[in-house]
Each structure stands twice: as structure tokens, then as C-alpha cells.
Amino acid sequence: MDWESLRQQFPVTGRWAFFDHAAVAPLSGPAQQAMTDWAADMAENGDAVLKKWENRVEEVRGLAGRLIHADPLDIAFVKNTSEGIGFVAEGLSWRPGDNVVTAAEEYPSNLYPWMNLAGRGVELRQVASRGNRIEIDDLRAALDGRTRLVSLSSVEFASGFRNDLNAIGSICRERGILFFVDAIQSLGVLPLDVQQTPVDFLSADGHKWMLGPEGAGIFYIRRELVDQLHVNGVGWNSVIGCHDFSHIDFRLKPHAGRWESGTLNVAGITALGASLELLLGLGIDQVAERVVELTDYLCASASAAGLEVFSSRRQSDRSGIASLRTEAEPRSLVRNCKAEGIVVNQRSGRVRISPHCYNNREEIDRLIQLLAG
Numbered sequence: 001m002d003w004e005s006l007r008q009q010f011p012v013t014g015r016w017a018f019f020d021h022a023a024v025a026p027l028s029g030p031a032q033q034a035m036t037d038w039a040a041d042m043a044e045n046g047d048a049v050l051k052k053w054e055n056r057v058e059e060v061r062g063l064a065g066r067l068i069h070a071d072p073l074d075i076a077f078v079k080n081t082s083e084g085i086g087f088v089a090e091g092l093s094w095r096p097g098d099n100v101v102t103a104a105e106e107y108p109s110n111l112y113p114w115m116n117l118a119g120r121g122v123e124l125r126q127v128a129s130r131g132n133r134i135e136i137d138d139l140r141a142a143l144d145g146r147t148r149l150v151s152l153s154s155v156e157f158a159s160g161f162r163n164d165l166n167a168i169g170s171i172c173r174e175r176g177i178l179f180f181v182d183a184i185q186s187l188g189v190l191p192l193d194v195q196q197t198p199v200d201f202l203s204a205d206g207h208k209w210m211l212g213p214e215g216a217g218i219f220y221i222r223r224e225l226v227d228q229l230h231v232n233g234v235g236w237n238s239v240i241g242c243h244d245f246s247h248i249d250f251r252l253k254p255h256a257g258r259w260e261s262g263t264l265n266v267a268g269i270t271a272l273g274a275s276l277e278l279l280l281g282l283g284i285d286q287v288a289e290r291v292v293e294l295t296d297y298l299c300a301s302a303s304a305a306g307l308e309v310f311s312s313r314r315q316s317d318r319s320g321i322a323s324l325r326t327e328a329e330p331r332s333l334v335r336n337c338k339a340e341g342i343v344v345n346q347r348s349g350r351v352r353i354s355p356h357c358y359n360n361r362e363e364i365d366r367l368i369q370l371l372a373g
């Protein structure tokens, strides 16, 4: 794979060594072009070209399906990860005494929707990490006969710890517990096959590793569960005969499409599609290998320079996120880096570095020199 020439498709490389894909990624060149094309077409033609863009949305649904090995009909477009989490939190028929199990180090969007169920008698159990890992035995110990759902990130946003979705999903399936995955910190760079991994629901916006714009993401629901989840906020587009506006017939679509209540963010979905085409064309396995190799190099260089790597480097725990403990205050380090043309971030009192496949070792060398200096 010629990773160096791939850089030409990333305008961000002109100015920055960009290592913040775990926050908001730069658009790929093709995504930028797709948005520009859409804007020009809509400005010049309005809804005379609507059908063309509706067709494109369906193509992108197909790409999202390929990404996670799902039937495209099992995918609904969402405005962000939180929206998909809300579909499930607000849509399941909770009974007082039910509980939800998650990790204490989850991003707030995977905590508040479950905390918001306290008034309905649902308890949220937050499993603490041990050091830089979430132990499966600790998760298992938190489950009981009243656990309805486990909700976890595929990769934890601050530590970069990669949860073992196969193992956790299997435990859930064996016990009849639903399994929700917030996949925003891995989709695009780490493979996921929902035919193999027992995932019931998944949500991820496209603005991180999928290299799309903000506000266009995907929600997946296993087809067998569609009728178990009440749809809050149905709209004209939720029903089977959605395009026949003069014939009212309230029959919900028999798949994820019922959660798409109305008009979609076509500009965002179109741009997301262009980045997904790029990533799928490279091959997600190849992208994963590259990203993990770069984070490995980063961590090895950081250690060699006397910096403390917080993220677990066990083979199966690794992701695109590397978290470093530094003596200097992380916020000031982030500012110093920015002044030198390097974008990193800080989370949980540590410097967080998140390279994508188009980054290179030379950029990493510059970063480590700066952090160690």
C-alpha cells in the first residue's frame, strides 16, 4: 500500500500534522468534493435533481452496510451517536428494577441517556477500570437476572482501550441481555462484522475515524429487535407508504428505516459516503493494521523519549488512540503543539494522540520531539 501518496487525498496534511481523529477529523478530499458537488447541484437545480441525491443516500447506506457487514436495511442514518443511543434508551419497555451495565470511563453520551431512566426505576451500573483496562470479569460480575442491557464503546474515548466485543457480546447473548455498542471511536479504522460479533444495536457519527462531516452517522438494529423497540418521534418517512402523502396508512417500515422520521442530512451523508468509499477501497483490515502500527510506533518512540504511555499495549487492547501521561500540564502541551502545526488533544488529564492511516512516522517524530523537549 502506498500510504505516502494517499496523503494527497487529505488537504489537512498541507498545514498540519493532524493527530486528533478521536475528536473531530478533517474531511478527506473526496468528502470535501462530494459536499461541494452537492451544494452546486442543489443551488443550480433545486429539487429537480432530488431523485439523484436520494439514490446516492441509498448507495451510502449500502457502503455503511458493507462497513459493518449488515443488510443496508438494518441501518438508519442519524444526526449523531447520541441520537442512536437515545432510540434505545427511550424505546425499550423498561420495568422498575431493571439495570443497565456500562463502564465508568464511558463518554458522557453513553451515560446520561441511561441515568435519565432513573425515574423509571432503572439502575445504571458503572464498572470501574483497573488501571488502563476494563476487565471482562468485572463486567460479568456486574450482571444479574435484572440486567436488560450492556452498553459499551468499542474503543474508550480517553484511554483508547479496545473492548472485546466478541467476548462481551457472547456473554450477553448467552444470558439474554441486549448489547449496545457506541462504535464512534473505531468504525472506519477497526473492522466489525455484526454477523459474527453479537451486537444488537450500534450507533456512530461519521465525524471521527470515518472521516465524514459532523451530523451524519449510522444506527444499526438487529432485525429481530425492531418490534421490541418503541419508536419515539415517528414521521412521514417512518411508514411503508411514505411517499404517498394523500393516503394515510400507519404501518411502520419493518426495518431500521422507521427511525428515519423525515428529511435526511443529504449533504452530510453524501460526504460521509465519499470517505467510506475511500476507506473501503483501502480495505478496513489494511487501514487497521496501519493505524495500529502507527500508534505502536508512537508509543515506542514516546517511551524511548522518557514519556509515560498510559494506554494498554496488549495486542488485543490496541486502537487508534494513544494516551500519554506527561509531567507538563496537558492543556499547555496541546497549545504548544498547535503553535508548531501539530494537532493533538487532552482527555482525563493526559495527552491524547489519535493518528489515522495517512499520518506518517516523520510527523510522529516531530510530535515526540516536541512533547519530550
Ligand SMILES: Cc1ncc(COP(=O)(O)O)c(C=O)c1O
Pocket (backbone or CB within 6 Å): 022, 023, 080, 081, 082, 083, 107, 109, 110, 153, 155, 156, 157, 182, 184, 185, 204, 205
Ligand atoms: C465514545 C464516544 N461516543 C460519542 C461521542 C460523540 O457523540 P455524538 O456523535 O452524539 O456527538 C464521542 C465523542 O467524543 C465519543 O468519544
